[in-house]
Amino acid sequence: MPHVPLSWYLILSAILFALGAAGFVYRKSVITVFMSIELMLNAVNLSFVAFSYQLHRIDGHIYSFFVMVVAAAEAAVGLAIILTIFKNRGTLQIDEVDSMKL
Amino acid sequence: MDTVLFIIFATIAVVSAVSLVLQKHPIASALSLIGVMGSLAVLYLLLGAEFIAMAQMFVYAGAVMVLFIFVIMLLNAGSEKSSGKSWFAQIAGLPLLIVFAVVMGFVIKRGFTDLRVVEFGSWVGGTAEHIGQLLFTRYLLPFEVVSILILIAILGAVVLARKEID
Numbered sequence: 001m002p003h004v005p006l007s008w009y010l011i012l013s014a015i016l017f018a019l020g021a022a023g024f025v026y027r028k029s030v031i032t033v034f035m036s037i038e039l040m041l042n043a044v045n046l047s048f049v050a051f052s053y054q055l056h057r058i059d060g061h062i063y064s065f066f067v068m069v070v071a072a073a074e075a076a077v078g079l080a081i082i083l084t085i086f087k088n089r090g091t092l093q094i095d096e097v098d099s100m101k102l
Numbered sequence: 103m104d105t106v107l108f109i110i111f112a113t114i115a116v117v118s119a120v121s122l123v124l125q126k127h128p129i130a131s132a133l134s135l136i137g138v139m140g141s142l143a144v145l146y147l148l149l150g151a152e153f154i155a156m157a158q159m160f161v162y163a164g165a166v167m168v169l170f171i172f173v174i175m176l177l178n179a180g181s182e183k184s185s186g187k188s189w190f191a192q193i194a195g196l197p198l199l200i201v202f203a204v205v206m207g208f209v210i211k212r213g214f215t216d217l218r219v220v221e222f223g224s225w226v227g228g229t230a231e232h233i234g235q236l237l238f239t240r241y242l243l244p245f246e247v248v249s250i251l252i253l254i255a256i257l258g259a260v261v262l263a264r265k266e267i268d
Contacts, residue, residue, distance in 0.1 A: 003105065003219045004104050004105055004108045004148075004219070004220045005217060005219055006214075006217040006218050007217050008108065008112070009145065009149065009220065010210045010214070011203075011207045011210055012115065012116070012145075014202075014203060015116060015206075016116070016119050016138070017206075018202045018203045018206070019116075019119040019120060019123055022195060022199050023122060023123040025195070026123065026195055027123070027182070028183070029128055029179065031128045031131075031132075031170065031173065031174055031179060032122075032131050032182070034170075035122060035128075035131055035135050035170065036122070036123070038162075038166070039119060039122060039135060039138060042139060045142070045158075046142055046145065046146075049146055049149050049151045049154060049228075050149060052149075052151070052228070053149045053150060053151075053218065053220060053225065054214075054217060054218050056225055056227065058227045058232050058233060059236070061151050061153065061154050061227075061228045062236055062237060062241050064151075064154050065153075065154065065157060065233065065237075066244060066248055068154075068157055068161050069161075069248050070248070070251065071166065072161055072165060072252075073252050073254075073255035074255075075166045075169055075170070076169065076256065076258075076259040077258050077262065079170070079173045080258070080260075080262035080263040081262055082173060082177075083173065083177070083262070083263050084262050084263065086177050092177065092179050092182075
């Protein structure tokens, strides 16, 4: 097979998204949960770019660019929230931050 | 050559993603995430998205990950303790993950029948020139909105990370 079918890129994107979702549910450290969210955003970006190749239009690249910008903003705010949680609670385990639990 | 490059970097991406989920230490997870992002940048290049590949390296693998590693080292985050409470995740996690990936693969194979074959260099649409033209004409309003969003995020981060919170 000389060239790669586009469905391989989409399947890779699905696998990466599934792994990110698994990390989001499975991990206990706030920072790792946050990194799993970034992994899911990256997987979605890959499928945006792949569909952009399929349609031969670069609108998908623009969406991917916007996702990147929003992810950067989200990382700045999220890490500031993590810093505040650590300052007030002294922990990074999401199990131990449960004061809104009934 | 395309197939070889795709298989190499897709393997690096998947192995790094698995390592991100399985590593106990946050620094190891962050380095795995950098591996995922770098290999995804190569895949973007194979898809003809030059600008997005460079932005991926600069913004994600550069700025965002430096921020992550900075916070991990600032908080001196150690290995996470495994709490034995999530028995459902222990038992059902891996089967559900495999079922999800298989279903998605099936849907992609069946749902998109006329997908193109990726050939490196056959379509170069994503240069900075093309992206810039579209960004400043048709997508001008979203561009401005996103810049305001970035401004608000900067202010929010500064306010949240102040010394006294209340």
